[in-house]
Each structure stands twice: as structure tokens, then as C-alpha cells.
Amino acid sequence: MLAKLQETAAALRARGFESHVFETAEQAAAFVLGDAAPGALIAVGGSMTVKNLGLADRLREKGHEVLWHWEAAPADRAALLARAMHADLYLASANALTESGMIVQIDGTGNRVGAMAFGPKTVCLIVGRNKLVSGGTADAVRRIKTVACPANARRLGLATPCAQTGKCDQSACTKSMCSVTSTFERAPGGRRFIVLLVNEDLGY
Ligand code: SF4
Numbered sequence: 001m002l003a004k005l006q007e008t009a010a011a012l013r014a015r016g017f018e019s020h021v022f023e024t025a026e027q028a029a030a031f032v033l034g035d036a037a038p039g040a041l042i043a044v045g046g047s048m049t050v051k052n053l054g055l056a057d058r059l060r061e062k063g064h065e066v067l068w069h070w071e072a073a074p075a076d077r078a079a080l081l082a083r084a085m086h087a088d089l090y091l092a093s094a095n096a097l098t099e100s101g102m103i104v105q106i107d108g109t110g111n112r113v114g115a116m117a118f119g120p121k122t123v124c125l126i127v128g129r130n131k132l133v134s135g136g137t138a139d140a141v142r143r144i145k146t147v148a149c150p151a152n153a154r155r156l157g158l159a160t161p162c163a164q165t166g167k168c169d170q171s172a173c174t175k176s177m178c179s180v181t182s183t184f185e186r187a188p189g190g191r192r193f194i195v196l197l198v199n200e201d202l203g204y
Contacts, residue, residue, distance in 0.1 A: 001129055001199055002021070002023070002199050004099065004129075004132065005021045005129060005132070005197045005198075005199055006021055007099065008097065008099050008101060008132060008197060009021050009195070009197055011099065011100050011101030012101040012195050013101075014101065015101045015102075015185065015186045015187065016186045016187035016193070017101065017186075017187045017193050017194070017195050018187075018192060018193065018194045018195070019194070019195045019196070019197060020194070020195075020196055020197070021196075021197045021198075021199070022196060022197070022198050022199065023198075023199050023200075024198065024199070024200060025049070025052075025053055025126070025128070025198050025200050025202055026053075027198075028053075028126050028196040028198050029053045029055060029058070029126075031196060032055060032059075032091065032124060032126070032196070033055075033058060033059065033062060035124075035194075036059065036062070036064060036089055037088065037089075038063070039063065039064070040064060040087075040088035040089050041064070041065050041067070041086075041087045041088045041089075042059055042064050042065070042066045042067070042087055042088065042089045042090075042091060043066075043067040043068070043083075043084035043085075043087035043089070043090050043091070043115065043119075043120060044056055044066060044067065044068040044070075044090075044091045044092065045090065045091070045092030045093075045111070045112035045115065045116075046069070046070060046092070046112060047091075047092045047093040047126075047203060048093075048155075048202075048203040048204060049093040049126050049127075049128060049202040049203035050091055050092065050093065050126065051070070052202070052203070053126070055091065056068050056071070067080050067083055067084045067087060068080075069081055069084070069111070081109075081111045084111070084115060084119070084120075085114065085115055085118075085119040085120070086119070086120070087115075087119070087120045088120060088121065088122065089120055089122045089123075089124060090115045090116065090119055090120040090122070090123045090124070091124050091125075091126075092112055092115075092116070092123075092124075092125055092126075093125055093126050093127055093128075093131070093202070093203050094125050094127045094131050094195070095131065095140075095143075095144045095148050096131050096132075096133055096139075096140035096141070096143045096144050096148070097127055097131050097132055097133070097140070097195070097197075098132075098133055098134075098135070098136055098137065098139070098140055099132060099133070099134055100136070102136075102137060102140070102183055102184065102185050103125070103183070103184040103195070104137055104140035104141060104144065104181070104182070104183050104184075105180075105181070105182050105184075106141070106144045106145075106148070106149070106177065106178050106180065106181050106182075107177075107179060107180040107182070108176065108177040108178070108179050108180075109179065110179060110180040113180050113182045116182075116184065116188075116193075117182070117184075117188055118188065120191075121191050121192065122191065122192040122193075122194070123191065123192070123193045123194065124194040124195075124196065125194070125195050125196065126196045126198060126202065127195060127196065127197055127198065127202070128198050128200055128201050128202025128203060129197070129198065129199055129200065129201060130201040130202065130203075131143075131202075131203075137183050140183075141181060145162065145168040145178070146162070146166065146167070146168070147204060148204040149162045149163075149168065149177055149178065150162040150163050150166055151204040152177060152204055153175075153177060158175045158177070159175070160173050160175055160176070160177070161173055
């Protein structure tokens with residue numbers, strides 16, 4: 001698997017992304033903690049990978065202000081999400097990554113995709129090996145709809161068709177988490193876009 005991750009990192013670099021491979025999530029976390037510029041304002045997208053690593057609190061311990069809508073009261077969420085677009089660093093994960101180096105995301109509100117596409121000057125994704133797909137973007141979307149979405153819907157207690165049956169049924173889905181599907185084929189221009197690949201299963 002490590003060789004496959006290295007090949008994917010090379011494919012990402014050919015598309016303008018910065019990419020590094022780590023054996024463990026803890027090594028990737030150490031990279032993030034060491035790479036963030038002193039005093040940088042950091043925003044976090046919805047990510048079980050980031051949550052399980054405790055990175056928000058660990059960055060705060062280093063003196064960073066961290067914006068994370070998962071921690072915000074509902075009344076404060078909109079203002080926080082707007083401010084997150086102007087952070088110095090945006091930290092998240094990917095829903096799926098093709099071996100050819102394309103990142104595929106599906107968002108309910110679009111805040112994460114928006115920030116990644118045209119927000120903070122630096123974006124950093126921590127991506128576990130379980131997010132890698134061998135096919136193209138259709139395979140990536142299939143992974144998201146059959147693995148990530150059902151798991152996320154169950155975590156949130158949403159009675160979506162995918163949570164109940166494991167299969168997507170958009171026509172019967174009234175609480176969809178799939179409003180926006182986006183593919184990052186190359187790193188957006190003029191920004192630093194880092195993808196940290198980890199030889200462990202992380203998140204959904
Ligand atoms: S559209 Fe609805 S049912 Fe389909 S994957 Fe998304 S949340 Fe699940």
C-alpha cells in the first residue's frame with residue numbers, strides 16, 4: 001500500500017499539489033503542527049480524521065486561534081463559516097482520492113468545497129489510505145455515496161436512505177448531505193495545497 005500511496009503522491013505533485021506520505025496519522029499530525037506558521041489563523045472543515053487526531057486543541061495549545069463550526073453554537077455558525085474563508089490555513093480531509101491524483105468532495109452546505117476552492121491561501125488535507133480509489137471520479141463518487149455518506153448520516157442520526165439501506169436514493173432523500181459534488185483536478189492557482197497521505201485507515 002505504501003508504494004501505491006507514493007505513486008498517488010507523485011500524481012498529485014504532477015497536478016500542482018504538494019504531497020507527502022506518512023506511515024502513521026501521528027506523523028501527519030506532527031507535520032501539520034510543525035508546518036503551521038506561528039500565529040496563523042486556522043479553520044477546520046468537517047472531518048472525522050481531524051477530530052480523531054485532536055488537532056484543533058493541539059493547534060490551540062501552540063497558540064493558534066482555530067475556527068471550527070463543529071464546535072460552534074448554532075447561532076454562531078454562519079459568522080464562523082464566513083470568517084473561516086479568510087483564515088490562513090484550512091485543514092480538512094478528502095472524501096475520496098483517485099490514484100491519478102484527483103480529489104473528490106461531496107458537501108451538504110458547500111462550506112468546505114468553497115474554502116478549498118477559493119478560501120484560505122493554504123489548504124491541507126489529511127487523507128487515510130481508505131479514501132483511495134483505483135478508478136476515476138465515478139468510482140470516487142461511488143465510494144462517497146456507499147461508504148462515507150451512510151457512515152456520516154448514521155453519526156449525525158439522519159434517516160437518509162443511505163443510512164438505512166446502504167444505498168443512495170436521491171428521490172427519497174429529504175436531508176441530503178450531497179448538495180455539491182466537486183472534483184479538484186489540479187491545485188487551484190496561486191495557493192499552497194497540501195495533501196498528506198497516510199498508510200492507515202482514517203475517518204470515513
Ligand atoms: S443523496 Fe441522500 S441517500 Fe444519497 S448518499 Fe447523499 S445523503 Fe445518502
